[in-house]
Amino acid sequence: MPHVMIIGGSDAGISAAIRAREVDGAAEVSVVLADDFPNYSICGLPFFLSGEVPDWHRLAHRTRADIEREGVRLLTGHTAQAVDPARKVVTVKAKGEPLELTYDRLILATGASPVRPRIGGLDLPGVYPLRFMADSFAVQRHLDERAPRAAVIVGGGYIGLGMADALTQRGLAVTVVEHGPSVMKTVDVSLGDAVRAELERHGVETVGGVAVKSVTEEGGRLVVRAEGFERGADLVLVAVGARPVTDLALSAGVETGPRGAIHVNRHMETNMAGIYAAGDCAETWHRLLGEYTYLPLGSTAHKQGRVAGENAVGGQREFAGSLGTQVVKVFDLAVARTGLNDAEARGAGFDPLTVETTAWHHKAYYPGAHELRLRVTGDRASGRLLGAQMVGHKDAEVAKRIDIFAAALSCGLAVGDLEDLDLSYAPPFGSPWDAVQVSGQAWTKAAFQGRVAHEDREETQ
Amino acid sequence: MPHVMIIGGSDAGISAAIRAREVDGAAEVSVVLADDFPNYSICGLPFFLSGEVPDWHRLAHRTRADIEREGVRLLTGHTAQAVDPARKVVTVKAKGEPLELTYDRLILATGASPVRPRIGGLDLPGVYPLRFMADSFAVQRHLDERAPRAAVIVGGGYIGLGMADALTQRGLAVTVVEHGPSVMKTVDVSLGDAVRAELERHGVETVGGVAVKSVTEEGGRLVVRAEGFERGADLVLVAVGARPVTDLALSAGVETGPRGAIHVNRHMETNMAGIYAAGDCAETWHRLLGEYTYLPLGSTAHKQGRVAGENAVGGQREFAGSLGTQVVKVFDLAVARTGLNDAEARGAGFDPLTVETTAWHHKAYYPGAHELRLRVTGDRASGRLLGAQMVGHKDAEVAKRIDIFAAALSCGLAVGDLEDLDLSYAPPFGSPWDAVQVSGQAWTKAAFQGRVAHEDREETQ
Numbered sequence: 001m002p003h004v005m006i007i008g009g010s011d012a013g014i015s016a017a018i019r020a021r022e023v024d025g026a027a028e029v030s031v032v033l034a035d036d037f038p039n040y041s042i043c044g045l046p047f048f049l050s051g052e053v054p055d056w057h058r059l060a061h062r063t064r065a066d067i068e069r070e071g072v073r074l075l076t077g078h079t080a081q082a083v084d085p086a087r088k089v090v091t092v093k094a095k096g097e098p099l100e101l102t103y104d105r106l107i108l109a110t111g112a113s114p115v116r117p118r119i120g121g122l123d124l125p126g127v128y129p130l131r132f133m134a135d136s137f138a139v140q141r142h143l144d145e146r147a148p149r150a151a152v153i154v155g156g157g158y159i160g161l162g163m164a165d166a167l168t169q170r171g172l173a174v175t176v177v178e179h180g181p182s183v184m185k186t187v188d189v190s191l192g193d194a195v196r197a198e199l200e201r202h203g204v205e206t207v208g209g210v211a212v213k214s215v216t217e218e219g220g221r222l223v224v225r226a227e228g229f230e231r232g233a234d235l236v237l238v239a240v241g242a243r244p245v246t247d248l249a250l251s252a253g254v255e256t257g258p259r260g261a262i263h264v265n266r267h268m269e270t271n272m273a274g275i276y277a278a279g280d281c282a283e284t285w286h287r288l289l290g291e292y293t294y295l296p297l298g299s300t301a302h303k304q305g306r307v308a309g310e311n312a313v314g315g316q317r318e319f320a321g322s323l324g325t326q327v328v329k330v331f332d333l334a335v336a337r338t339g340l341n342d343a344e345a346r347g348a349g350f351d352p353l354t355v356e357t358t359a360w361h362h363k364a365y366y367p368g369a370h371e372l373r374l375r376v377t378g379d380r381a382s383g384r385l386l387g388a389q390m391v392g393h394k395d396a397e398v399a400k401r402i403d404i405f406a407a408a409l410s411c412g413l414a415v416g417d418l419e420d421l422d423l424s425y426a427p428p429f430g431s432p433w434d435a436v437q438v439s440g441q442a443w444t445k446a447a448f449q450g451r452v453a454h455e456d457r458e459e460t461q
Numbered sequence: 462m463p464h465v466m467i468i469g470g471s472d473a474g475i476s477a478a479i480r481a482r483e484v485d486g487a488a489e490v491s492v493v494l495a496d497d498f499p500n501y502s503i504c505g506l507p508f509f510l511s512g513e514v515p516d517w518h519r520l521a522h523r524t525r526a527d528i529e530r531e532g533v534r535l536l537t538g539h540t541a542q543a544v545d546p547a548r549k550v551v552t553v554k555a556k557g558e559p560l561e562l563t564y565d566r567l568i569l570a571t572g573a574s575p576v577r578p579r580i581g582g583l584d585l586p587g588v589y590p591l592r593f594m595a596d597s598f599a600v601q602r603h604l605d606e607r608a609p610r611a612a613v614i615v616g617g618g619y620i621g622l623g624m625a626d627a628l629t630q631r632g633l634a635v636t637v638v639e640h641g642p643s644v645m646k647t648v649d650v651s652l653g654d655a656v657r658a659e660l661e662r663h664g665v666e667t668v669g670g671v672a673v674k675s676v677t678e679e680g681g682r683l684v685v686r687a688e689g690f691e692r693g694a695d696l697v698l699v700a701v702g703a704r705p706v707t708d709l710a711l712s713a714g715v716e717t718g719p720r721g722a723i724h725v726n727r728h729m730e731t732n733m734a735g736i737y738a739a740g741d742c743a744e745t746w747h748r749l750l751g752e753y754t755y756l757p758l759g760s761t762a763h764k765q766g767r768v769a770g771e772n773a774v775g776g777q778r779e780f781a782g783s784l785g786t787q788v789v790k791v792f793d794l795a796v797a798r799t800g801l802n803d804a805e806a807r808g809a810g811f812d813p814l815t816v817e818t819t820a821w822h823h824k825a826y827y828p829g830a831h832e833l834r835l836r837v838t839g840d841r842a843s844g845r846l847l848g849a850q851m852v853g854h855k856d857a858e859v860a861k862r863i864d865i866f867a868a869a870l871s872c873g874l875a876v877g878d879l880e881d882l883d884l885s886y887a888p889p890f891g892s893p894w895d896a897v898q899v900s901g902q903a904w905t906k907a908a909f910q911g912r913v914a915h916e917d918r919e920e921t922q
Contacts, residue, residue, distance in 0.1 A: 011893060044888050047827055058826040061893070287883070299886040302893040306880075320881035327885035336885050365519040366508055399890035400861030403897075406883050407865050411872035419767075420781035422748070422867050424788035424797050425760040427505050429860035432472060432522070432763040436864075 001026050004312045005090060005101060007080045007248060008109030009033030010040065011298050012279025014062065015305030016107045016312065017072040024313035030073040032080050032092055032101070037133040038067060043298050045136045046159070049143070050166035056136070075101075080110075083252035085272055105274050105312040108249050108262060109305060112242035112280035112296050119154070119238070121215035126222050127236040130159055139237070148172060148234030152224045154212050156183030159239040161195070161330045164204045167235075168331075175205040175231050177224065179240075182208050186326065187337050187389045188375055190356060194391045198333045242296055244281045257283050259294035266318040268308040276312055278304035287321035287410065288340055288386065289348050295324050323387075325406045327399040334398035338406040339387025342377055350379045352386060353450060357442040359435035361396035363427040370396040374439040376405075378415040380447055385415045388439070397429070404436050415443045462487050465773045466551060466562060468541045468709060469570030470494030471501065472759050473740025475523065476766030477568045477773065478533040485774035491534040493541050493553055493562070498594040499528060504759050506597045507620070510604070511627035517597070536562075541571075544713035546733055566735050566773040569710050569723060570766060573703035573741035573757050580615070580699070582676035587683050588697040591620055600698070609633060609695030613685045615673050617644030620700040622656065622791045625665045628696075629792075636666040636692050638685065640701075643669050647787065648798055648850045649836055651817060655852045659794045703757055705742045718744050720755035727779040729769040737773055739765035748782035748871065749801055749847065750809050756785050784848075786867045788860040795859035799867040800848025803838055811840045813847060814911060818903040820896035822857035824888040831857040835900035837866075839876040841908055846876045849900070858890070865897050876904045 004020050006013045009031045017029045031038065037060070044059040053059060067074060078092045078099075083106065090101045114129035116122060126146070128139050142148065151167050153160045156178030164174045176183060176199065182192030183199065183206055196206045210226045215236055217223075222233045244261040246254075255271040257263045262277040264270055266285055270277050279301035283292040300322050307319045327336035345352035354377040360369045370393035377387040388405035392398045408418060418440030425432050433441070465481050467474045470492045481490045492499065498521070505520040514520060528535060539553045539560075544567065551562045575590035577583060587607070589600050603609065612628050614621045617639030625635045637644060637660065643653035644660065644667055657667045671687045676697055678684075683694045705722040707715075716732040718724045723738040725731055727746055731738050740762035744753040761783050768780045788797035806813035815838040821830045831854035838848040849866035853859045869879060879901030886893050894902070 041824065041826075041888065043886070044824065044826060047888060052828055053826050297886070299884065299893045303881070303883075320878075321883070323883040325883045325885045327887045327890050329887060329889045334890065338883070338885070363502065363505065365502075365505060365514050367513055394889065395856060397858050397861040399885045399887070400858040400865065403882070403884045403895070404861065404864050404868050406885070407868035407872070410878075410882055411868070411874070413872070417781075417871075420764070421864070421871055422764075422782070422784040422786045422799070423760065423864045424786045424799070424860045424867070425504070425758070426788045426790060426860070427502065427508060428790045428855065429788050429795065432760045434864070 001028055002104040002313060003028040003030070003102065004105045004107065005103035006031045006107040006109055007090065008111055008279070009038035009074065009076070010042070010109065010111050010279065011061070011301035012305035013107070013109035014039040014067060015302045016109060016278055016309030017067070018070050019306045019309030020313045021071045023310050023315055025071070027313045029071065030075055030101070032075045032078045032090065034077070034079040035133060036076045038064060038074055038076065040133055041298070042131065045130060046162035046166040048136055049139055049163070050169040056133070080248055083248055085252050085275065105276070107308050107312055108254070108270070108275065108277040108281060109279045110245040110248055110281040113245050114239070115241040115243050117154070117238065117240050119212050119214060122238060124215055124217055124222065126234065127215055127238065129238050130163060131242065142235060143170060146234065150233045151175070151235040151237065152177060152231050152233040153237045153239065154224070155239040156180070156206065157186070157239060157241065158326070158328045160237070161199070162328060163237055163239065164199060165329070165331050168202055168204060172235070173203070175207065177207045177210050177212055177226070177229070179211050180208060184335055187335060187391070188341060188354070191335065191373060191375065191389055191391045194373060195330055195333060195335055198331050202331045242280060244294065246281055249277065249281070257292060261294045263292070267311050267316070268304055268319055269311070276308040278308040285319055285321040287323050295322050297322070297326060299325070323406055323409050325402060327402060329394050332394050333391060334394045334396070335391050336398050336402035337387070337389040338402050339385070339409045340377060341387055341389065345377055345379070345386045350386060351381050352377050353380050353443070353447055355443040355446045357439040359438040360431065361392060361435060362430050366427040372396055372398065372435045374435060376415060376439045376443045378443055378447065380450065383414040383416055383447070385409055385413050385418070401436055415440050462489055463565040463774060464489040464491070464563065465566045465568065466564035467492045467568040467570055468551065469572055469740070470499035470535065470537070471503070471570065471572050471740065472522070472762040473766035473769070474568070474570035475500040475528060476763045477570060477739055477770030479528070479531050480767045480770030481774045482532045484771050484776055486532070488774045490532065491536055491562070493536045493539045493551065495538070495540040496594060497537045499525060499535055499537065501594055502759070503592065506591060507623035507627040509597055510600055510624065511630040517594070541709055544709055546713050546736065567737070568769050568773055569715070569731070569736065569738040569742060570740045571706040571709055571742040574706050575700065576702040576704050578615070578699065578701050580673050580675060583699060585676055585678055585683065587695065588676055588699065590699050591624060592703065603696060604631060607695065611694050612636070612696040612698065613638060613692050613694040614698045614700065615685070616700040616702070617641070617667065618647070618700060618702065619787070619789045621698070622660070623789060624698055624700065625660060626790070626792050629663055629665060633696070634664070636668065638668045638671050638673055638687070638690070640672050641669060645796055648796060648852070649802060649815070652796065652834060652836065652850055652852045655834060656791055656794060656796055659792050663792045703741060705755065707742055710738065710742070718753060722755045724753070728772050728777070729765055729780055730772070737769040739769040746780055746782040748784050756783050758783070758787060760786070784867055784870050786863060788863060790855050793855050794852060795855045795857070796852050797859050797863035798848065798850040799863050800846070800870045801838060802848055802850065806838055806840070806847045811847060812842050813838050814841050814904070814908055816904040816907045818900040820899040821892065822853060822896060823891050827888045833857055833859065833896045835896060837876060837900045837904045839904055839908065841911065844875040844877055844908070846870055846874050846879070862897055876901050
């Protein structure tokens with residue numbers, strides 16, 4: 001009866017635990033977690049703070065009872081302090097007391113923590129990161145007790161923009177400050193600009209190309225400053241990315257990769273026998289790049305955890321890999337991407353072409369048609385599909401359309417194969433050529449014209 | 462300068478024409494069509510009749526001007542009467558006058574006509590089929606001038622149910638009479654029953670297992686009768702399927718297949734050199750069955766037309782094939798399918814298992830979550846995905862989720878591969894494991910349990 005111990009009770013850890021029990025009903029499975037919130041959906045925090053999900057308990061993917069019903073032992077309030085791989089012992093602290101726990105297999109699912117940028121004053125009251133349940137309780141308390149009227153959000157990524165949406169719903173005047181030229185730098189600037197327009201339509205001020213230097217308290221208010229920029233605020237959120245939490249792994253002698261994430265193989269094994277890692281603390285195999293990268297995403301954490309859990313009880317499952325597929329809602333827009341953008345594809349040795357198209361999400365004559373903006377990236381030489389980005393109304397099936405691209409990418413399809421997919425059609429849901437296919441046809445046309453132009457140039461030389 | 466002549470101006474014909482001109486800008490391309498409505502979306506007729514699309518002109522995929530701008534000659538009001546393949550001449554009748562038109566390549570896109578069941582009284586005033594623009598004008602006139610209060614719809618398929626929705630919106634009391642046990646026999650009975658419940662929730666009476674015998678006029682009303690069934694009505698619609706229109710093809714010596722559709726190869730060529738066929742008049746290559754079948758769908762007509770048009774001007778494109786992917790809106794539900802159901806899979810020599818699952822369309826905690834019902838069919842022996850069916854709220858991204866299955870089917874994925882797809886996740890749009898993946902996991906579990914049970918049986922024998 002192997003004892004599988006998992007450090008970390010978020011998506012990867014709980015997925016690993018459940019899967020281990022599912023595959024081997026005789027396995028003893030324990031999850032050590034520092035707080036009291038196993039399996040909470042951190043992607044859901046903005047919706048709790050906006051008021052759309054009034055009861056934070058509902059943010060749990062599974063309740064404590066759900067997890068325990070699967071035969072998983074939950075050690076909440078236990079902070080793992082050290083791993084001794086020779087003795088197979090984890091030292092934890094529970095209620096101030098140190099405790100030694102033995103294991104046969106160990107899964108590190110220690111997650112990520114918010115990047116702390118070099119900005120003065122981050123410890124001032126009223127300045128918050130947003131990653132853990134405790135952060136969201138602190139922000140909620142601030143909102144309830146201090147009734148802030150203006151917020152500055154440092155960082156225009158997924159969490160920053162989700163919170164811009166949430167705080168606007170709570171009645172705050174919001175400014176988003178972003179280092180890059182537009183917001184949402186995971187998509188190309190033209191789509192980022194569409195997101196920025198949506199933010200501004202809802203009264204959110206966006207300021208690009210600004211590196212925040214300091215937050216100070218002046219006359220009972222916070223002041224955020226950068227070169228040529230100054231805004232007063234009653235609340236400041238800092239959301240500029242995440243980095244893997246690996247102290248425990250390093251203490252045990254587990255190797256980490258370039259971005260500091262735990263190095264794993266496709267079985268989610270670390271360099272040390274019997275120690276696995278999964279989720280935001282670990283590297284991710286990228287299906288298109290064919291290499292390990294750092295791409296912390298909730299959906300990936302679930303998948304990696306499941307693989308690690310299965311293998312920890314003797315399985316031989318491989319993690320298929322990530323395409324970096326993601327979607328976010330910003331007010332009435334959905335913004336999504338999968339695969340590589342132009343620069344990433346070029347960096348990986350492809351000869352990419354990216355083509356932007358607009359297409360209706362369903363037949364224009366049927367009431368409620370929205371225009372989608374799609375950007376398709378493919379390899380000129382082989383015609384292979386490399387990636388797609390999309391922005392459109394939140395009701396325009398953007399997420400599942402990006403997933404059609406994701407499925408196509410997983411299968412290594414060419415851009416030209418998209419039009420051959422037998423997709424569903426009815427006027428309220430699509431067109432005889434779906435927007436996905438229209439964007440593929442536009443890419444093929446542009447690639448062909450590019451080749452012709454290139455040949456013409458060659459001929460005249 | 463080849464002259465491509467196309468008979469039929471609906472989806473397949475116009476797609477062929479546009480594509481021929483796109484590939485060969487020097488080609489002379491003419492489309493002969495009997496009525497004045499090129500490229501009209503017949504799938505849109507219910508939305509015109511419901512009042513959702515008040516102006517029927519908007520139902521055109523492209524306007525006459527759009528088509529002519531591509532350099533296509535439109536011969537509206539021209540009825541093709543005979544083809545003489547030896548002389549490469551089509552005889553047409555225009556304004557009562559016969560006319561001979563020559564061609565180099567001919568594309569038959571003559572479409573389908575409504576099946577006329579053996580029911581007495583189909584020619585009575587107030588009894589209509591629904592396939593062509595003229596049909597919808599006749600029904601519209603009947604609705605406007607006669608203000609009918611009750612309708613009987615014979616046939617519970619896509620058009621019948623679309624019209625049940627439309628006529629209910631127009632204030633009529635509607636009864637749907639269906640030969641089969643439930644409605645929407647393109648999906649399994651459990652999903653058909655969900656559709657029936659939705660119809661009844663909106664006041665539509667549904668009667669299954671009834672073969673209508675006659676419609677009669679009695680005391681100024683229509684009466685629809687079957688064994689043990691009788692309903693009065695002010696309007697009767699008959700929508701029991703479509704059959705290929707092939708008179709012209711047969712007159713020219715073109716071969717047809719088992720269901721009477723024009724036999725074509727993957728290049729959309731008929732048995733006669735230089736004569737192509739596409740759309741509802743022609744056979745369809747089925748990607749999973751690996752054989753030709755009759756599956757008249759608008760999306761397929763566009764694809765086949767495009768292939769025929771390209772090849773008619775010298776191309777060598779192959780039609781990739783159909784999966785029978787389809788979706789329809791019935792009141793607040795979307796009903797969709799792709800690939801094979803259990804019986805079809807068994808007929809094709811597979812050893813199918815079909816598993817039904819329910820899953821939320823996005824995180825249950827985010828407001829507006831709807832439950833989806835999914836049925837996944839896979840092959841027990843190989844694990845290969847064979848088909849999927851889905852019913853859910855019209856806003857629950859059913860159509861694009863069935864398209865994820867369609868993409869997976871096109872690539873020959875196993876059911877077990879679905880969980881490896883890197884699909885997008887954000888709480889308003891999905892779950893870390895999308896409903897598509899949850900249904901795949903449920904199938905895998907059931908298949909495994911089935912194998913274990915089977916082995917247990919073998920051991921005890």
